[in-house]
Amino acid sequence: MLALRLIRGARPTAQLRRLLVALAAGGVGFLLLGALGYALDHPGDPGPALVRLLWCLIPLAAVVQLAVAVARRDPGAEQRAGLDAAGLGPAGLVRLAAVSTAVSMLLGSALALLVFLHLRGDVTGMPFDGSAGDGLAARRDLPVPATLTLLLLPPTAAVVATARALRAGPPAAGADGGRRRQGVPVTLPWGAALVATGLTVEGYAARDLPAGAGPSEGMVTGVLAGWLLIAAGLVLAGPAVTELAGRLLTAWRPGAVRLLAGRVLLADAGRLGGPVGVLTAVAWSALTAALLYGAELLGPFTVLGALVVVGCSVGTVWVTAGRGREERVATSDGLRDLGASVGLLRRAAALRVAVPALLLLPLVLAVARLATLPLAG
Amino acid sequence: MSAKVAPPDNDVLWARGLDRAHRGSPALAGVSIAVRDGEILVVAGARGSGKTTLLRCLSGRLRPDAGEVWFNSLPLHVLAPRARDRLRRDRFGWVGSTPELVPELTAWENAALPLLLSGVSGRAARRTALEWLERLDVGDHAAKRPAALLQSERQRVAIARSLVHQPTVLFADEPTAPLHRHERTAVLRTLTTAARTHGITVVLTAQEPLGLPRPAGTPAPADRRSPEIPDADRFLTLVDGRLTAGGSRSAGPRDTAPCSLSA
Incomplete structure (x- = not known):
């Protein structure tokens, strides 16, 4: 809950960083769903669908890198001192960062799902006279487990990477140039x-x-x-x-x-x-x-x-x-x-x-x- | 102090009716002060009494919310930012209560920074900086980075940095705060001696040990007397953003009312 409170009260620049992560996560989620849609449209030919899925790994890596960088940036030094004084140890900070990353990434995934469903016509009927549904398997039912798996992949990857990166060591301690x-x-x-x-x-x-x-x-x-x-x-x-x-x-x-x-x-x-x-x-x-x-x-x-x-x-x-x-x-x-x-x-x-x-x-x-x-x- | 237009001839720095808020809370309330050429003036006060804010206003780093600051015949409170920066760079020196060295630069580069900032050639700046580091007993560490030095050595580098360009006025905000007790006197003596030899005016703040309430009848501990600054000419005390009567060590004709208490 503390993480959510901190997110709510964060400064506009911090919100902007999180928004960037959410948008990027949404983009990746949509790409993954797009690969799924292609696969559904071509059930007999798994090769090209697999290639499309593999191409998604590059944006996925990019968004994970961004999420880790944003998690390292927040909480800022001032906020960190305050949390430290309140008794939140290093493990608590890692937990905070992980929750905050998860929130941004899940928001992005939800956004991707919403846009995907809208373009397929599942929400309000086919938009753009149905032309947007091409390649998204508009006329087929969406397999729920596969969709959820794909949508949870970016948040999981980002949270794991964030936790690992932050636990590996305190982020660049000190303005004393100790990092050579x-x-x-x-x-x-x-x-x-x-x-x-x-x-x-x-x-x-x-x-x-x-x-x-x-x-x-x-x-x-x-x-x-x-x-x-x-x-x-x-x-x-x-x-x-x-x-x-x-x-x-x-x-x-x-x-x-x-x-x-x-x-x-x-x-x-x-x-x-x-x-x-x-x-x-x-x-x-x-x-x-x-x-x-x-x-x-x-x-x-x-x-x-x-x-x-x-x-x-x-x-x-x-x-x-x-x-x-x-x-x-x-x-x-x-x-x-x-x-x-x-x-x-x-x-x-x-x-x-x-x-x-x-x-x-x-x-x-x-x-x-x-x-x-x-x-x- | 009546409505005076220009400072007296021997006042190098002069301020009247300074008001200034620090992050929204009032820090200075109607402070007037006059600093004479070549003197060593000590402003004592507890933590949070507005010492740093006063020094920052006097040195032109902060613009007062109300009031005037004059350096010789220059009105600092209305000077354009660029001119003020240039004046501060060339005529003022600053030592803070923490060294605040640039971590990426070596000790001598840090000490030479004021010279480099005003465009002195690297070689000349280096020679002068090394001399000052030598004088402050950190000449051996000239090529090291701040991270490799002790805090007291870093503070000595910071003091060298504040003197290297031979400023007219040196502002020292609790310069001995990061030092151990046995080093304080030595470092202060170096600083004041350098100031005396080069005719530098010093405005120095010191923590006044108001201390905790102690049982009636017990004498104040020896190390909690008013700040031990060997060479000071005058003491002023700042309480809750207001100057109160100060004393003076060296008797002088104008010492009785050196600073006004006007609001």
Whole structure:
């Protein structure tokens, strides 16, 4: 009950984060139900339905990542101190986070079910003259156990991941910079190796394909495996690039702005690097798919899936960066005491965004160009 | 104090009728104060008596809800934010009751921050910062990050940071709060000596040990006397956001009524 009270009284930004999680969960739930609908429409042919279900794993992973990031952010430091003083221990905080995640995710699932049923015409009759029901098995009965299983899958995954993540350790304790980056530079060679391997695998798999193959012929297992390797490599490159940006910023006699921007990036590379890497991989996949197939891929489910994945990865970076900002409130306050202007702090924050982005943009463009080469013919 | 327009010549900092709320609760009520050039002024008070708010108003960090603050001939209470930030950066120093160092920067970078903020070259800033760290006995830790230092060492770095640009006025908000008792005197002496040698005016707050009610007839414990600040020129006491009569250590012609009690 306490969790519900806390949710009710939370600040608008916290509500916005939870709303984001709920919307993303709704998107994933609808995608899963869409796969179910396809399967019901094609009972004799389980292969493509299974592929659709497997594709749903990517948005599912994205939404779980976002849910964990949001759970780590709330309750904030101030609220945490209050709950701690009231006698709520670490286990209690994990329980709170799990309940709050479950509420957002279940809300999303319910939303997905409602929209799905509405489009199928189960609630108020067929909307849009029945055209929306195509592909949703509108004329068949919905199997209740399968529907419930699919709808409970995202909340369960998110709650388990949240509990595991929060129990693994107190989230980044202390503004004392006690968290030193560990093994961040190691990820760069691994990332590069994975990207190179992925490009090779993709090129090998694509050698027999006709030039200019569409998505149906082009997406063979080998090509997809190559893409997965490339995406994994880009995820691994995230922390390394973030750290590199920090190093570049603090090189060559930095002034106050560059020093503040760069050192914070260096200290945050371990935590922020992961979400940044995921965002890079997502941007790369979207670009590659758009370059190769363009409008051929556009469809209600692909657009929804892409929206969920992009929204979740941007949201995760936003939420994680917000956590760092909250931890630095005291430091920023101290800097203001020294007479650092608000403008200076903003410039440092802008540099922290701009420099990694400038480093990652050419990387994404180059890898996307390389990845499209074997398939473009 | 009658309606005076400009501060006397030897008052470097001067405030009149300061009102200020802290998170909605009144913190300062009609405080008037005059700080003379080169003096070490101690504002004593219990927790919550408004010491920090007063210091923040005087240093231009907070804008008073009512009243005036003048630095030399500059009206801080109406100065544009940018000009105020620049003035605070160049002319004021600040030590808080916690070190508030930037955790990502090393000790010397933290100490050099005021210089770097005003655009001094890295090399010159580093040299000056190292000198000050040496003076405060933390020169050996210059390359360490705050997390690797003891709290008392961090506070010494914070004091070095407040003096490194040789401010006109140094605001020290309970600077010895994080230190153990045996270190307090030494650190305070370093601070006041530095201020005296460089002609820096110091406004310092100290916790006044009002303490718990004690049985009648028992003397106050030795360590609970009024704050032991060796070099202070003047003491003022802040009670519930109002200044009350202060004493002075060094006899001077104007010491009898150094600050008004106007509301």
